[in-house]
Amino acid sequence: DGGITQSPKYLFRKEGQNVTLSCEQNLNHDAMYWYRQDPGQGLRLIYYSQIVNDFQKGDIAEGYSVSREKKESFPLTVTSAQKNPTAFYLCASSSTSVGTQYFGPGTRLTVL
Amino acid sequence: DQQVKQNSPSLSVQEGRISILNCDYTNSMFDYFLWYKKYPAEGPTFLISISSIKDKNEDGRFTVFLNKSAKHLSLHIVPSQPGDSAVYFCAASGNRQTGANNLFFGTGTRLTVIP
Numbered sequence: 001d002g003g004i005t006q007s008p009k010y011l012f013r014k015e016g017q018n019v020t021l022s023c024e025q026n027l028n029h030d031a032m033y034w035y036r037q038d039p040g041q042g043l044r045l046i047y048y049s050q051i052v053n054d055f056q057k058g059d060i061a062e063g064y065s066v067s068r069e070k071k072e073s074f075p076l077t078v079t080s081a082q083k084n085p086t087a088f089y090l091c092a093s094s095s096t097s098v099g100t101q102y103f104g105p106g107t108r109l110t111v112l
Numbered sequence: 113d114q115q116v117k118q119n120s121p122s123l124s125v126q127e128g129r130i131s132i133l134n135c136d137y138t139n140s141m142f143d144y145f146l147w148y149k150k151y152p153a154e155g156p157t158f159l160i161s162i163s164s165i166k167d168k169n170e171d172g173r174f175t176v177f178l179n180k181s182a183k184h185l186s187l188h189i190v191p192s193q194p195g196d197s198a199v200y201f202c203a204a205s206g207n208r209q210t211g212a213n214n215l216f217f218g219t220g221t222r223l224t225v226i227p
Contacts, residue, residue: 004155006155009153033215035217040121040219041219042114042116042201042203042216042217042218042219042220043156043201043203043215043217045214045215048214058214059214090155090156091155092155100146100158100161101146101158101215102158103148103155103156103157103158104155105154105155106154106155108153
């Protein structure tokens with residue numbers, strides 16, 4: 001089955017710790033994206049990558065970092081510099097940089 | 113500043129009737145619009161899209177209408193079914209010719225279809 005997987009579904013971390021969220025796709029999509037969703041709000045773009053070894057900041061990149069070493073994988077690290085990291089994180093991919101984006105199931109991160 | 117707005121946070125409709133979800137945008141550079149459906153604790157599911165060169169796109173029970181002069185689009189679901197109950201997000205992207213595909217999302221409308 002082709003799709004986008006995110007793990008884990010629920011994640012807890014202590015304040016001051018870095019944590020990495022996984023995103024994998026087997027759709028052979030070139031572009032991948034990270035969004036966060038907060039209660040009552042729409043999705044906001046954190047980072048995106050149009051090709052391997054290249055990525056750009058989105059609207060709310062501060063306190064986050066990414067890597068794109070493989071086409072299938074686009075992990076997101078939430079660093080201790082992120083002031084309000086508790087949120088629902090969504091990964092997406094699209095076949096091209098202008099294609100329709102398809103989303104994974106999401107990871108809910110809670111900072112204790 | 114919210115460039116894509118969904119001013120109705122919720123909508124209730126009787127099963128079998130039409131559901132109309134509305135979306136407004138402010139950026140005239142947006143040229144591609146999408147609707148996503150989302151259940152709690154799940155990722156959004158793509159429903160239907162429309163390019164700015166069209167004013168209507170239909171896919172089964174779902175139709176999206178675009179009014180560029182008013183910077184307004186709407187999603188019609190006919191007939192509405194209880195399984196349609198979810199949060200619906202409107203999204204827009206611009207500058208597709210330059211390769212940028214950043215999506216700007218509205219805040220969502222929670223649709224409840226009453227059996």
